Amino acid sequence: MVYVARHLPDDPNPNGNRKTTTGAPVGVAVLLPLPDGSGELTSLIVDPMDRGLGLGKILLGGLLAEAEHRRLRRIRAEAGIHNHEAIHLLERLGFVETPRFGYHVEDRFSTCWARDL
Numbered sequence: 001m002v003y004v005a006r007h008l009p010d011d012p013n014p015n016g017n018r019k020t021t022t023g024a025p026v027g028v029a030v031l032l033p034l035p036d037g038s039g040e041l042t043s044l045i046v047d048p049m050d051r052g053l054g055l056g057k058i059l060l061g062g063l064l065a066e067a068e069h070r071r072l073r074r075i076r077a078e079a080g081i082h083n084h085e086a087i088h089l090l091e092r093l094g095f096v097e098t099p100r101f102g103y104h105v106e107d108r109f110s111t112c113w114a115r116d117l
Contacts, residue, residue, distance in 0.1 A: 001031040001039075001070075003062045005046070005055050026050040029059035031067060031075070039067050040102075041077035044086065056089050064093065068117050077113045078104050087111065 005027035027046040031039045041063070046055045067075055077095060079086040095113040104110040 001033070001063055001066050003029045003059045003066075005050075005059055027055040027059050029056075029063050031063045033067075033070065033072060037072060038074040038076060039072045041075060044077075044089075051085070056085075057093070060089065060093060064115075064117070073117055075115050075117065076101060078110050079113065081109050081111055087113075090115075 004025050006025050025047075027050065028043060029041070029045075030043040032042050033039045041060070044056055044060060046059075064075065075095075076098070077090055078100075079090060090113045093115065095115040098112050098114045100107065100110055100112045104112055
């Protein structure tokens, strides 16, 4: 599942830091459904020029709603230990820190998170 945020025609540019191009992507979130009925958030990226507008919350919220619709039972995510914005977003959306999973197990710079649906 992929959600993409794009600039729309006549979108105001509230940050005032660059010209916008209609249809230009400004954020993406990717959720990989897994065979065990769970899903893994594999990417959540917002253009640095468009951060602070709530796009990450909107993108992740859309993915969570779609995951519930598809009856996934749990969503897992990883965030780097220094990625405080991502960790804060995961916490605000009800994720709790879990033991590291998958290829993150040996990565001391990773934190892992999960949310039951």
